[in-house]
Amino acid sequence: MSSLPIINIAPWLPQNTDNTAREAISKALHAACLEFGFFYLDISEYVDPAVADELATLARQFFALPQEEKDKISLSNQDHARGYQRLKENVTNGKADNHEGLDFYRPVENPDKSRPLWGENQFPSIPDFKDKYEAWVEKMKALGLIVMEAMALGLGMTPEEWLELRSQVDDSFWVMRAIGYPPLPNDSDGFSCGAHKDYGCLTFLYADPTPSALQVFLRQTGGSVVPDAAGLPAEQGAEEGIWINADPLPGCVVCNIGEMWEIWTNGLYKSTLHRVVHRSSNYRVSVPFFFEPNFDARVKPLAAANRIQGTTGTVPDKQPVVYGEFLMAKVGNNFTGGKGRYDD
């Protein structure tokens, strides 16, 4: 059970040009971002669901390999961001996450593995893996721009304002992950992935059908207070709410907005906390794609958001950030032995 809205992106696909239908979708996106920061995006007219299933199957094949095979493409060979991460090598809120993962980032022109985030991607030598993942990246990058444009209209941006926003995301420093989740041990008080917000613009999550794993925090008075066992920073912990499951729906990806949208909208849209608690007996696989701003994008509150909030100055302006710098600080804290790995 989940009350998250389902939004079909079909009217915004290039072959469809019905402006009334587009406006309705933009309105729905605006409402979903105001209320939840999370929604299901029906992409069944955009990609064949079998293609996403294949990615999960390939990830499952990789995670089933012997440990020493997987370690051959360890992130420690590269820039400590691109590559394979062992079970519990990821850290959230200072606690080891009960998952293993494989991360790919937008390739860079002059790779230098001694420079944070600036190394090269490492692909498993499983037939088709690289081709299928690269094809998905192209599809999701294009989807990112489509959804961003639809959201711009939902925020009441003018065409000129959209072009300016577009110039901040048209060379996305995207991240593609494959995540493998063994069941949490019964006696574990840990998380498969601890509570966090995503960093950038839009996450498109494809996950295998395992229910009751991904949970989304809905702000609600009378609910429990975060932090619970998550040990969240106090500024995130002041809110009451409930955790609801966001189980996969056929033909849909789970979509959520990252922290850059919080800055662009000056807090009007909240990037929502979510976590993974996987206690069923199967090995779960998920494949999130993170559509992010350009590495050098300077992200600051948009005029359109201030028009909605009123320019009374009652809401303090969020501080602008350069996305790449923001990302670097986050990734530097994501791995064991990594506190401030990238600081110096």
Ligand SMILES: N=C(N)NCCCC[C@H](N)C(=O)O
């Ligand atoms: N690019 C993204 N969003 N990656 C997933 C982040 C998972 C949480 C992370 N360990 C943290 O502590 O932030």
Ligand SMILES: O=C(O)CCC(=O)C(=O)O
């Ligand atoms: O595996 C999932 O369902 C969610 C993973 C996630 O939140 C993330 O990688 O940022």
Ligand SMILES: [Fe+2]
């Ligand atoms: Fe996430």
